[in-house]
Amino acid sequence: MRFVTILLLCTALVAQAQDVQITPLDGNSSADDFAPSPTRHGRVLVISSERDGQQQIYSMERSSNGWQSPSSVGGDVNDATHAGAASLLPDGQTMYFSAFEHDAGGNGRTDIYMAKRERNGWGSVQNLGGTVNSSAYDAQPAISPDGRTLIFASDRPGGDGGTDLYISEWVGNAWSVARPLKGVNSASNEMSPVINADGKSITFSSNRPGGSGGFDIYVGRLENGTVTNIKNAGSPINTSADEMFYYSAPNSNQAFFSRTTASGDFDNFSVVPNPFPGDPVTLVEGVVSNAVTNEPVAADIIITDLTTQKVVSNLRSDAATGQYYATLSAGRVYSLTAKAPGYLFHSERYEVPPGSKGQTITKDIALSPLNGAGGRLLVFFDYDKSELKSESYPELERVIELMRNNPGIRMRFEGHTDDQGEDAYNQSLSERRTKSVVDYISSGGIDASRLESAGFGESRPLMKGTTEEARAMNRRVEMKVVK
Amino acid sequence: MRHLLAMCFLACSVAAYSQGTEDVLRPNGRPDGGDHHRHAKHPVVLGLEAGLNVNFYGQSITRETAIENSIEDVVKGGTGFSPMVGLFVDVPLSSRIGIQFRAAYDAKKAGATKSDGIVEADLVPAEGGTVDGGSQYYVDATTESEFSVSMSAATIGILGRFDITKELFLTFGPVINLAFGDVTRTDRLAVLAPDSIYIKADYAGNSGQFKEIERSSSLSQAMIPQQAPSQASTFSTTRVGLELGLGYRFDITKNIYLAPNLRYQYYVTPFTDEYSAFDYSRIYSVGPVPMTFGKATLNTLALVVQLGFSL
Numbered sequence: 187m188r189f190v191t192i193l194l195l196c197t198a199l200v201a202q203a204q205d206v207q208i209t210p211l212d213g214n215s216s217a218d219d220f221a222p223s224p225t226r227h228g229r230v231l232v233i234s235s236e237r238d239g240q241q242q243i244y245s246m247e248r249s250s251n252g253w254q255s256p257s258s259v260g261g262d263v264n265d266a267t268h269a270g271a272a273s274l275l276p277d278g279q280t281m282y283f284s285a286f287e288h289d290a291g292g293n294g295r296t297d298i299y300m301a302k303r304e305r306n307g308w309g310s311v312q313n314l315g316g317t318v319n320s321s322a323y324d325a326q327p328a329i330s331p332d333g334r335t336l337i338f339a340s341d342r343p344g345g346d347g348g349t350d351l352y353i354s355e356w357v358g359n360a361w362s363v364a365r366p367l368k369g370v371n372s373a374s375n376e377m378s379p380v381i382n383a384d385g386k387s388i389t390f391s392s393n394r395p396g397g398s399g400g401f402d403i404y405v406g407r408l409e410n411g412t413v414t415n416i417k418n419a420g421s422p423i424n425t426s427a428d429e430m431f432y433y434s435a436p437n438s439n440q441a442f443f444s445r446t447t448a449s450g451d452f453d454n455f456s457v458v459p460n461p462f463p464g465d466p467v468t469l470v471e472g473v474v475s476n477a478v479t480n481e482p483v484a485a486d487i488i489i490t491d492l493t494t495q496k497v498v499s500n501l502r503s504d505a506a507t508g509q510y511y512a513t514l515s516a517g518r519v520y521s522l523t524a525k526a527p528g529y530l531f532h533s534e535r536y537e538v539p540p541g542s543k544g545q546t547i548t549k550d551i552a553l554s555p556l557n558g559a560g561g562r563l564l565v566f567f568d569y570d571k572s573e574l575k576s577e578s579y580p581e582l583e584r585v586i587e588l589m590r591n592n593p594g595i596r597m598r599f600e601g602h603t604d605d606q607g608e609d610a611y612n613q614s615l616s617e618r619r620t621k622s623v624v625d626y627i628s629s630g631g632i633d634a635s636r637l638e639s640a641g642f643g644e645s646r647p648l649m650k651g652t653t654e655e656a657r658a659m660n661r662r663v664e665m666k667v668v669k
Numbered sequence: 670m671r672h673l674l675a676m677c678f679l680a681c682s683v684a685a686y687s688q689g690t691e692d693v694l695r696p697n698g699r700p701d702g703g704d705h706h707r708h709a710k711h712p713v714v715l716g717l718e719a720g721l722n723v724n725f726y727g728q729s730i731t732r733e734t735a736i737e738n739s740i741e742d743v744v745k746g747g748t749g750f751s752p753m754v755g756l757f758v759d760v761p762l763s764s765r766i767g768i769q770f771r772a773a774y775d776a777k778k779a780g781a782t783k784s785d786g787i788v789e790a791d792l793v794p795a796e797g798g799t800v801d802g803g804s805q806y807y808v809d810a811t812t813e814s815e816f817s818v819s820m821s822a823a824t825i826g827i828l829g830r831f832d833i834t835k836e837l838f839l840t841f842g843p844v845i846n847l848a849f850g851d852v853t854r855t856d857r858l859a860v861l862a863p864d865s866i867y868i869k870a871d872y873a874g875n876s877g878q879f880k881e882i883e884r885s886s887s888l889s890q891a892m893i894p895q896q897a898p899s900q901a902s903t904f905s906t907t908r909v910g911l912e913l914g915l916g917y918r919f920d921i922t923k924n925i926y927l928a929p930n931l932r933y934q935y936y937v938t939p940f941t942d943e944y945s946a947f948d949y950s951r952i953y954s955v956g957p958v959p960m961t962f963g964k965a966t967l968n969t970l971a972l973v974v975q976l977g978f979s980l
Contacts, residue, residue: 218694220694234693234694236692241692241693241694265835267692267763268691268692268693269693270692270693270694271693271694283693284693285693286691286692286693287763287765289835295691295696296691296692296693296696323691323696325693325696326693339696341696349696450699450700452694
């Protein structure tokens with residue numbers, strides 16, 4: 187009976203393994219090809235390859251016929267003896283990568299750098315500096331989807347042995363001093379960390395004892411700077427060869443990883459179905475465009491979780507296409523703000539539909555040019571109140587910043603009330619609301635001559651009706667740029 | 670030559686220091702220890718270079734008795750300009766370090782003029798009698814002495830290159846200067862005052878009344894001819910030195926750059942040996958004064974423009 191049970195279990199495992207199809211990825215060369223990092227919601231793979239005699243970073247886009255041939259990413263990223271193992275934010279506009287002897291300068295051996303996607307390719311390459319990099323080998327960065335957690339491999343002194351994984355967090359305006367990632371390091375080598383799109387599941391490779399031979403893929407959960415529930419990915423992912431860089435495509439049954447071949451060089455492989463998918467996420471994407479001409483706009487987009495008041499994503503829309511990509515959580519309410527030079531900023535409350543987990547939602551953003559018309563910003567008030575709500579301050583601060591940066595513009599502030607109360611009282615209330623906003627803007631150093639104001643009482647509702655929703659929408663001050 | 674080999678080894682060692690097999694995938698290189706990388710980002714550069722040398726000649730003189738304003742002092746320091754033109758190959762070893770192999774036609778020229786040299790000259794009684802009515806039959810003649818050294822030469826260098834920034838780079842390494850044939854030294858001596866004083870014989874020994882005499886030879890020797898021919902030194906035609914340079918690259922195209930260089934060549938090999946002679950410029954009042962010409966030096970500050978082509 188016992189034999190039968192074991193036999194049945196083995197049969198099930200083999201059947202499960204046989205279901206997983208592992209195929210070489212398009213675009214492999216005779217040299218090292220590794221770190222197939224998906225970005226832009228899986229539409230683009232950024233890989234590293236030594237096909238031209240040195241490790242460089244390439245990208246390949248998915249088409250109806252499969253993956254297109256890799257092409258070197260443009261710009262300054264590859265200005266190094268070796269560059270590779272890139273990790274990108276979901277928007278595909280910010281890249282963290284490792285490089286040996288990069289022209290941007292380094293702290294010693296291989297260091298970690300950041301680059302921004304610009305109209306003419308990747309530029310603004312910056313070494314992450316001494317809190318992250320050391321004089322030892324620091325490489326293979328993994329950036330979390332919110333851009334606030336960085337995990338990487340390093341063989342700096344003081345570790346558990348060989349290369350270990352380290353973690354650094356973005357603390358407002360800088361990366362914190364890297365510290366060993368808890369729960370994961372051993373006396374063997376740990377390398378190639380990957381944080382999935384859910385920001386919680388993590389994969390890495392290690393040649394610790396007990397594996398299938400060489401480097402194996404391990405999966406785990408990342409919680410509060412500690413990796414838990416670590417397990418070997420097993421067969422058929424792991425073999426006697428070296429396996430590294432296991433990336434799960436978001437909301438997909440596909441994964442990508444790198445494995446050494448008979449020549450000793452790495453190739454990239456595709457895994458379908460993915461035995462270790464991350465948690466489903468809501469993928470939000472859209473186009474930022476000029477509200478007048480519909481032309482794409484390169485904008486900085488800040489997404490803040492209104493419940494925790496924490497910025498969950500700093501991203502950018504593509505300069506050429508205006509496209510942006512973000513990974514958010516279903517059912518949560520966010521503040522979504524988009525800013526671009528020459529445009530009135532866009533800010534709105536955005537609730538990700540509760541049932542959207544695992545789905546892709548389109549959310550386009552139109553920015554009004556400062557020299558055009560039609561753009562307006564809203565500040566809301568409580569019933570019968572003219573005092574500013576604390577949640578309005580960030581919006582007003584952005585107005586102050588806008589006016590400081592554009593000294594040629596003037597703003598008009600129009601106050602409104604809901605339909606409750608006498609007309610004369612509402613007229614006065616709307617004027618007090620306007621005055622509250624104007625006073626706040628003036629306190630930011632903006633000359634009063636640039637600020638126009640008027641109150642309209644209840645005469646110009648934004649939403650007609652007597653529902654509480656309509657009344658809340660109508661208790662407002664509208665801000666418009668005037669020529 | 671031993672110095673040259675040692676310096677070549679040093680340059681190559683320094684340049685090769687950072688050439689590791691580390692990459693972003695393998696902190697300790699490949700398991701087989703091989704370096705499969707071709708460093709294609711940093712291609713070999715082939716180029717032309719041309720520039721202007723500012724040459725500095727120096728030679729010390731020590732005397733048993735001090736003499737002011739001797740015409741021999743003209744050789745203590747001299748400068749001169751000369752052209753250079755050559756080829757170079759820059760072989761990168763890493764993103765910031767490489768070796769430059771250079772070969773250039775590199776002329777050297779330096780000289781000086783001294784217009785306040787004093788020589789005690791014979792007075793001919795029939796022409797002027799004694800000085801101030803006394804018994805002194807000589808006069809201090811004011812002279813102009815001039816010397817120059819010149820040579821056609823090739824300079825070969827093996828220099829380590831270190832990029833301080835993407836554009837700014839430092840070069841350092843050994844150079845060897847090889848003269849084509851002998852070094853030519855030209856001397857000229859002229860009497861400026863008084864008008865009645867002449868030089869009795871030219872440098873070839875021909876008698877006459879000369880206001881100015883010249884000679885050209887391959888020897889370093891005193892301005893006033895010496896009685897013993899051995900009181901001279903030949904010039905070194907093979908000299909080993911060290912060069913330190915600073916350059917700045919301007920990209921013209923992706924594969925072509927222009928790089929102004931400022932270089933200083935300090936030669937370890939003396940330009941001449943030390944030799945002894947006599948200072949005859951105060952022959953009547955002091956007599957022949959033994960003097961020693963120290964080892965001469967000829968170093969160069971060069972402003973060079975390189976035109977490099979990436980292969």
